Structure formats: C-alpha cells, structure tokens
Amino acid sequence: MDRANNIEAIVFDVLGTMVDEPGSLRTAIRNALPAADDMTIDQLLTVWQNHVANEQQRIHEGTRPYANSDIIDREAAHHVAARSGLTDPDTIEQLATASQRMKPWNDSPTALASLAAHFPVLALTHASRACLLRLNAHAGLRWHQALSAEDAQAYKPAPQVYQLALNAAQCPPQHVLMVAAHAWDLRGAQSHGILTAYIHRPTGNPPSKTDTFNWHTNNLTELTHVLATP
Known part of the structure; x- marks a missing residue:
C-alpha cells in the first residue's frame, strides 16, 4: 500500500527546513x-x-x-x-x-501552498510564538496551523513537542508525516510512530547509514510531486 495515501496531516519543521x-x-x-x-x-x-x-x-x-x-x-x-x-x-x-x-528557501512558499491544497499542513518549530508569527509573515509561509515548542515548554527531540502535533492533528501517528532537513528531528518523530520525510538542504543534518525514513528527497518540490500527484 502506498503510504502517501494514508497521510492525513503533514507537519513541517521550520528553521533550516523551510527557511535558511x-x-x-x-x-x-x-x-x-x-x-x-x-x-x-x-x-x-x-x-x-x-x-x-x-x-x-x-x-x-x-x-x-x-x-x-x-x-x-x-x-x-x-x-x-x-x-x-x-x-x-x-x-x-x-x-x-x-x-x-529569515529568508525562505526558494521552493518553500510554493511547495507549501501546493501541499496545503491536498493535506492539512502544520508548522512545528523551536521558534517562540511571537517569533513564529512574524517569521511566517516575513517568509510568506501559510499554514493551516502553526505550533511553537513554547507551548510544550521544551525543545525537540523532547516527546512533548511532537505530541503537540499529534494532539492538533487528532489522528493516529501512522497517518501523520513529519518533514524536516534534520535527521535528528525525524528520529524524534519516528519514535512516536510518525511517518518521516527527509528533505535535503545545504545546511541540514543528513541521515546516517542506519536511518530508515519513509521518504528521502532532494528538495520540497520533489516531495510535493511524490505526495500530491494522483
């Protein structure tokens, strides 16, 4: 079965993944x-x-x-x-x-908008609530919901931060996809049973040989094509 067909919500890291x-x-x-x-x-x-x-x-x-x-x-x-x-x-x-x-990566606003036409999209970031509000406006990132780790009083990979996303999505973790340019972040999500997609960014944290993420793409446009193409 194609795991993409089971996705009910997509959660994105922001710092480093959506913005440089x-x-x-x-x-x-x-x-x-x-x-x-x-x-x-x-x-x-x-x-x-x-x-x-x-x-x-x-x-x-x-x-x-x-x-x-x-x-x-x-x-x-x-x-x-x-x-x-x-x-x-x-x-x-x-x-x-x-x-x-912060400046968005070139593909971030357009790819996010494309994915938002097919899935609920959420931000999950270390940025404070106040910073996140202004960062999203500056970078042109439009979410269905934006979540700050401040609400969990913790930083990833603390479990309570990923739980924020699961609580917001209100669906089983195997139907939630976490997208990040940081392998350590995806490992944290993976420990909750969340699906994972690694996006290569020049300044990200690449996967190790033992990482087994569900998707591995060169950029966000490529992931959009994989997930949103019928």
Whole structure:
C-alpha cells in the first residue's frame, strides 16, 4: 500500500527546513558589522549557533529552566556583540530579532501552498510564538496551523513537542508525516510512530547509514510531486 495515501496531516519543521536559518543569521550579523571580513562573520555565526544549541541542550537535560527562543536569541546576540565589540543598543536589538526575518528557501512558499491544497499542513518549530508569527509573515509561509515548542515548554527531540502535533492533528501517528532537513528531528518523530520525510538542504543534518525514513528527497518540490500527484 502506498503510504502517501494514508497521510492525513503533514507537519513541517521550520528553521533550516523551510527557511535558511544559517544564511539568514549570517546576513543579520553582516548587517550589524558591515566592516567585518567573511572569516569573522563565520566565527560569529558559530558563536551564535553554539550558544543556541548548548542552551537548548541544557534545557532538554533539565539543567536550565525552559527559556523561549526569543530569550536565547537575545543572549546569542549579546555574545556576538561582546565578541565583536559591537555596542550600539539598536543594532544589538535588531540582531537579537533576526530570527523573525529569515529568508525562505526558494521552493518553500510554493511547495507549501501546493501541499496545503491536498493535506492539512502544520508548522512545528523551536521558534517562540511571537517569533513564529512574524517569521511566517516575513517568509510568506501559510499554514493551516502553526505550533511553537513554547507551548510544550521544551525543545525537540523532547516527546512533548511532537505530541503537540499529534494532539492538533487528532489522528493516529501512522497517518501523520513529519518533514524536516534534520535527521535528528525525524528520529524524534519516528519514535512516536510518525511517518518521516527527509528533505535535503545545504545546511541540514543528513541521515546516517542506519536511518530508515519513509521518504528521502532532494528538495520540497520533489516531495510535493511524490505526495500530491494522483
């Protein structure tokens, strides 16, 4: 039986999957520090990414109380400012809200709209509720429902985050498809019995040799053709 015929809802990761998170942050850092060279920009991007990853991991491990993405991004922006000598408050604040203005991958808005004509489509993201609202508007992403991990007071791959999507979809997990460019995210969904589709993005987390996802496509347009073509 074709598993695509059993899908009742599609859940998408957003950061990195639907929008170019690293590229957008790199642009925001460059705008804040126009005189910096490429190596410095890359180093500062790593400072940002490492802080976010480390703090989310601490929250996942229970060594830090939950803090939403707005708080962690603001901390990351101040780390970048301290490392680079940036002191202008308005520029730092603009940098702290960079996640609200991320650029979508070229195929994201059109493919999402195409899939939304055939399935209920949901976002499931680490972005805070406030960030998600503005990010969707900026990137032109139109969902039937957008879910923030803030509602679970946790970050993926915590089980309660995926449960948000299952609660919203109100159907068995084997009829829900999770789409992401991060293999670790799909493994988390898979542990709930959710179907999985890996989408290749230049900055994603690729599958290992032992991963067995239901679909593996080069881009979102290709997945749309697989799922939405009669």
